[in-house]
Amino acid sequence: MSSPTTTIDPQLARWERFRAGRNAALATEHGWLTLTSFQWLEAQPSKVELVPGLWSTDGTTAFLTASAADGLTLVETGQVVEGTITATLQDEESLMWVQFGGDDGKQVVAELAMRADKYAVRTRDNSSPVLTGFEGVPTYAYSPAWVIEGRFEPYAEPMDVPIGTANPLVDGVHRSVGEVVFRAPGVPHEIRLHAEEEKLGALNVTFHDETNGDTTDEWRKVFIPRPRPDGSVVIDFNRAINYPSAFTPYGTCPMPVRGNSVDVRVEAGEKLPQG
Incomplete structure (x- = not known):
């Protein structure tokens, strides 16, 4: 049968x-489930939540000033950020700019974004409970x-x-x-x-x-x-x-x-x- x-x-x-x-x-790592903050940059170099360094913008360019002790490296090259670095974006563009934390120094990525013609920094943390608890x-x-x-x-x-x-x-x-x-x-x-x-x-x-x-x-x-x-x-x-x-x-x-x-x-x- x-x-x-x-x-x-x-x-x-x-x-x-x-x-x-x-x-x-x-x-995925550093995907949408890892977002942990969104902050506008100011003209005066200032600290932002959850990321080392001093961040600012003159309206056209974004600036980040950090020391080697801050533990920031460039996402693209892995180079240590020491001194001041700059980036320029068009509206609606984003840049996975710097990273830090965790055993490999890549747990958190700070994404530079241009929204409504203003610069913002958005953190993407692989330890976010939204990601770790995702089923x-x-x-x-x-x-x-x-x-x-x-x-x-x-x-x-x-x-x-x-x-x-x-x-x-x-x-x-x-x-x-x-x-x-x-x-x-x-x-x-x-x-x-x-x-x-x-x-x-x-x-x-x-x-x-x-x-x-x-x-x-x-x-x-x-x-x-x-x-x-x-x-x-x-x-x-x-x-x-x-x-x-x-x-x-x-x-x-x-x-x-x-x-x-x-x-x-x-x-x-x-x-x-x-x-």
Whole structure:
């Protein structure tokens, strides 16, 4: 007698591989789960929390003054920081600048960032309990009902839309390249969401829905594969993920464009992180 065979849903199997990859990417050293501070630099050389040295900016350039006893080394070269070093960034750029601590001198990385045309330093500590206690992001169970066919309606030219971010002192801009149009379960009308373009023509949609602040974070995002030649797209909300700001108060993640909302509970994708 032959034993019964178990049929595995290929969509479910692909989603499970996606989830394993997502959790592994989050748990990397000096990744989003290791953020422990965000501080603006001042004109006067000053100490900042959790990092040795004196930090400052003249508005164009960032300065760090330290002695060898501070134990700081450059991330890129491993060279000891002794004296004053400088760096210059454009808005929205970041630089993993210096490191210190731990047995290898690399436990904490100080990231220099330019946000809202101002310099800030953000610490990434591999001993952060958010990372050391991470066991994966909670999610809704996979739901085929939330794999939705829709269409992409591109704009003639990209449109820059002002938005807020997870940091109230930092404004953002959403470069909308068009709208994703679809019908969601339980919603009688078509939904239109602004989309940004990603690599190779894929789309990124940042959205609100009725689960926000209950079982999910205040907003999430979903990546959509490149539209087909006829403009049709597949939106798999099972792959909706949190921005880093769901895991840490030190993110500057973009909010959705005003009105980018699904007017129902999207019970698919990532939930609020545990803890």
